[in-house]
Amino acid sequence: MTLDLTIFVDYGPRILLGFWMTIKIVVLAIALGLPFGVVLALARRSRLRVLSWSALAFIEIFRNTPFIIQVFLIYYVLPFYGLRLPAEQVGVLALAAFGSAYFAEVIRGGIDAVPSGQLESARAIGMSDLQAMRHIVLPQSLAIILPPLTNQMLSLIKESAILSTITVQEMTMTALRVQGETFRPFEAFIMIALLYWLLNEVVAIAMRALERRWTTKPVKGEA
Amino acid sequence: MADKYLELIGITTRFGDVEALKGVSLSVARGEVVCIIGPSGCGKSTLLRAANWLTSPNEGTVRLDCSVVGHAPQGRATAAQIRALNGHRARIGMVFQQFNVWPHLTALENVVRAQMVVLRRDRSEAEAKARQTLADVGLSDKMDAWPERLSGGQKQRLAIARTLAMDPVLMLMDEPTSALDPELVAEVLAVLRRLAEIQMTMLIVTHELGFAMRVADRIVFMEAGGIVEQGPPQELLSNPRTDRLKAFLDKLSLTKLPKDREHAEI
Numbered sequence: 001m002t003l004d005l006t007i008f009v010d011y012g013p014r015i016l017l018g019f020w021m022t023i024k025i026v027v028l029a030i031a032l033g034l035p036f037g038v039v040l041a042l043a044r045r046s047r048l049r050v051l052s053w054s055a056l057a058f059i060e061i062f063r064n065t066p067f068i069i070q071v072f073l074i075y076y077v078l079p080f081y082g083l084r085l086p087a088e089q090v091g092v093l094a095l096a097a098f099g100s101a102y103f104a105e106v107i108r109g110g111i112d113a114v115p116s117g118q119l120e121s122a123r124a125i126g127m128s129d130l131q132a133m134r135h136i137v138l139p140q141s142l143a144i145i146l147p148p149l150t151n152q153m154l155s156l157i158k159e160s161a162i163l164s165t166i167t168v169q170e171m172t173m174t175a176l177r178v179q180g181e182t183f184r185p186f187e188a189f190i191m192i193a194l195l196y197w198l199l200n201e202v203v204a205i206a207m208r209a210l211e212r213r214w215t216t217k218p219v220k221g222e223a
Numbered sequence: 224m225a226d227k228y229l230e231l232i233g234i235t236t237r238f239g240d241v242e243a244l245k246g247v248s249l250s251v252a253r254g255e256v257v258c259i260i261g262p263s264g265c266g267k268s269t270l271l272r273a274a275n276w277l278t279s280p281n282e283g284t285v286r287l288d289c290s291v292v293g294h295a296p297q298g299r300a301t302a303a304q305i306r307a308l309n310g311h312r313a314r315i316g317m318v319f320q321q322f323n324v325w326p327h328l329t330a331l332e333n334v335v336r337a338q339m340v341v342l343r344r345d346r347s348e349a350e351a352k353a354r355q356t357l358a359d360v361g362l363s364d365k366m367d368a369w370p371e372r373l374s375g376g377q378k379q380r381l382a383i384a385r386t387l388a389m390d391p392v393l394m395l396m397d398e399p400t401s402a403l404d405p406e407l408v409a410e411v412l413a414v415l416r417r418l419a420e421i422q423m424t425m426l427i428v429t430h431e432l433g434f435a436m437r438v439a440d441r442i443v444f445m446e447a448g449g450i451v452e453q454g455p456p457q458e459l460l461s462n463p464r465t466d467r468l469k470a471f472l473d474k475l476s477l478t479k480l481p482k483d484r485e486h487a488e489i
Contacts, residue, residue, distance in 0.1 A: 121323035121382075124277055125389060126313030126341040128305070135340055139327045 007187040011178045015188075018174030019195050025088065025170060026157050026199075029095035033156070036096065037103025042133065044108055055104070062101035068162050070094055075166040091163040091170070099156045106148045110141030143215040150207040154200050161196075171195060227286075228253040228424055229393055234273050234283035236266070243269045244280065245448040251393075254422040258435035258456075261445035262471060267428045270445070271395050274426060275315045276308055287311055287393065313341045316386030320398040322378040324370040330357065330381050331366040334388045342389065349388075356384040360414050376407030380414055394418065396427040400434075432475065436460060444468045 043055035062070065071094045078085065085093075114137050122132035164173035171192045179188040229251040236244040244266045251257050259267045272278040274285055276293035285292040292311045300308070325333050334353035338344045344352070357366060360380040370378055379399060386394065399415065400408045412434050418425060419438040429435055435442055436456045443453040444467075452459065452468050463469045 115323075117319060117321050117323040118325065120277060121317070121319060121325070122337075124275055124312055124315075124317040124319075125337045125386065126309045126311075127337065128309055131340050135336055136325055140325075 003190075004184055004187055007178075007182055007184050008191065011182070011188070012191070014178065015171065015174055015191050015195070018169060018171035018192070019199075021088070021169055021174075022157075022160055022171040023199065025092050025095065025163065025168065026160050028092045029099055029156065029160070030153060032092065033096035033099035034103055036100040037107055040100055040104035041107035041111060042130075044104065045111070058097075059101045059104055062098050063105070067094070067098050067159050068165060070098060071162055071166055087163075087166050087168045090166060091160070091168045095156060095160055095163070098159065099152065102152045102156075103149065106152060107141070107145055109148070110145035111137055113144045114140045143211070146207060146211045146214065150204060150211075153203055153207070157200055157203065158196065226252040228255075228288060229274065229426065230284075230286040231270065231274060232284045232286070234270060234280045234285075236269050236273060236278065236280040236283075243448055244273070246282070247445075247448070247450055249443065249450065251424060251426055254424055255440045256419045256423075256425045256427065256438050257441045257443060258439040259426070259428045259443045259445055260430070260432065260435065260471075261451075262474075265445045266448040267445045268397050271397050271426060271428050274393075274395055275312050275317055277317070287315065309341070313337075313389055314392050316383075316389060316391035316394040318379070318382055318386060318394065318396045318399045320401050322375070322382045322402070324373075324378050324381050324385070326370045328370075329366070330362060330368050330370065330373070333370065333381055334385045337385065338388055352388050353384070356387040357381070359387065359417075360384045361410070374407060375403045376410045379403065379411045383411075383414055383418075392424065394423055394425045394427075396425065396429070398428050398430065400429070400431055432460065432472075444471065446471070 040055045040059060043051045044059070046052045046055075071091070074094050075087065075090045078090070111133075118136055118140060119132055122136040123129070127135065160170060161172040163170055164176060167173065175188040175192045179185045182188070227250040231247065231249045234244050234247045235242065247266070247270055249257075249270070259270065261267050269278055273280045273283065274292075276285060279293060280295050282295055284294045290311070292315075293308065325336070328336060331350065331353050334356060335346070335349045338349035338352060339346065342349075354363075354366065357363060360383055362377060362380055362384060365373060365377060365381075370381065373381060383399075396415070400411050403411060408431070412431065415425070415427070415434070416438050427435075427439075439456050441453060442456045442459045444451050444459065444463075444465075446467050452463065452465050459468070460472065463472060
């Protein structure tokens with residue numbers, strides 16, 4: 001099979017627009033999903049039953065069902081309850097919810113890996129649970145959390161392709177359209193494969209840099 | 224004891240089916256140094272950890288200066304109760320066997336952080352206080368060191384400086400020298416002795432009988448979740464009234480106890 005290079009030139013700009021949409025969706029989903037993942041992880045450890053059980057239920061539902069089904073349910077079911085959102089927003093919410101369930105488990109693992117004496121000494125000196133988490137436990141769990149967190153981010157980026165099924169104009173959707181118009185699937189999909197790879201590589205490198213900065217001793221912290 | 228500064232009343236703690244503490248009561252007067260000794264598993268650490276409600280007992284009350292630190296059994300703690308407990312803990316210093324210094328912060332920052340977070344001191348005030356308490360425990364030259372670079376004795380002194388910076392009215396010490404190499408024990412005991420000299424109220428769980436002999440106003444001997452015997456060190460250690468204390472002291476083969484405080488060596 002020979003590559004038709006003119007397709008890269010003619011349809012490249014459209015693909016890049018889709019790429020830009022993918023980036024926006026993924027960045028928003030991580031920006032929402034990561035803090036929510038922290039909240040879930042803390043709620044999961046809460047002594048309040050209601051809180052820990054709801055967090056657990058949320059995590060289990062989003063971890064144990066296919067992402068594409070979650071997307072369908074949110075996209076087609078919400079309107080019945082009067083909530084009609086644009087596909088892009090549904091996409092961001094679904095990705096954020098899906099991602100937060102995995103983020104929460106990674107973060108919980110990191111918290112549990114910090115020796116219990118660390119939390120105890122923080123509590124014994126008068127810190128509240130949240131203060132102890134924020135100042136003593138979470139900073140120490142970062143080094144443990146970051147590598148698996150990076151993995152979760154990379155898979156979240158790849159899962160965003162599924163949003164093409166609810167007409168989000170992201171990169172995979174764009175490639176499907178280009179393929180439909182040109183009947184040249186190879187060119188269309190090789191373009192986006194390279195771009196997904198590029199995006200993931202950038203994220204992976206950035207996270208590795210962050211890891212190095214945080215696992216070598218931190219600069220004198222501000223309180 | 225006339226002056227009951229710290230009061231532990233009827234403390235019962237159960238771990239599953241095991242009753243670790245069986246209704247133990249103990250008071251400590253202001254400025255008094257009380258050492259708790261006893262075989263491992265006797266409940267001495269659990270009793271100490273009840274004093275700041277770190278291990279909340281199933282039954283009992285703890286009061287500090289007539290104000291309730293904790294009372295059990297009780298339902299879910301209210302936000303106000305939790306705040307009050309955190310307020311008490313800020314004034315009760317605790318030193319752990321495993322030091323529990325914070326490895327992600329420098330020595331100085333270890334001492335600064337809780338002052339800023341809990342006592343809301345500003346950085347300059349907290350740092351000045353930290354420099355002073357670090358100097359008090361002989362760590363002036365280690366301010367910027369990371370904990371992993373410190374020896375066990377230095378880590379424990381750092382942990383002590385961290386609690387001293389909070390201006391504690393009471394110190395709880397859970398076997399502060401048990402995790403230390405023998406040659407590092409003395410430097411920590413020296414710090415504790417100075418605290419005793421400045422009339423710091425202290426409740427210390429220890430195996431260092433020589434040290435207890437020298438600094439304690441009172442020694443409490445515990446076994447099987449209860450207090451068996453207590454009294455002034457001299458009297459208690461040289462003339463144990465109960466067979467159980469006698470047996471415990473024999474096991475430690477303490478045949479040659481120092482005759483008096485002046486000649487006692489650590």
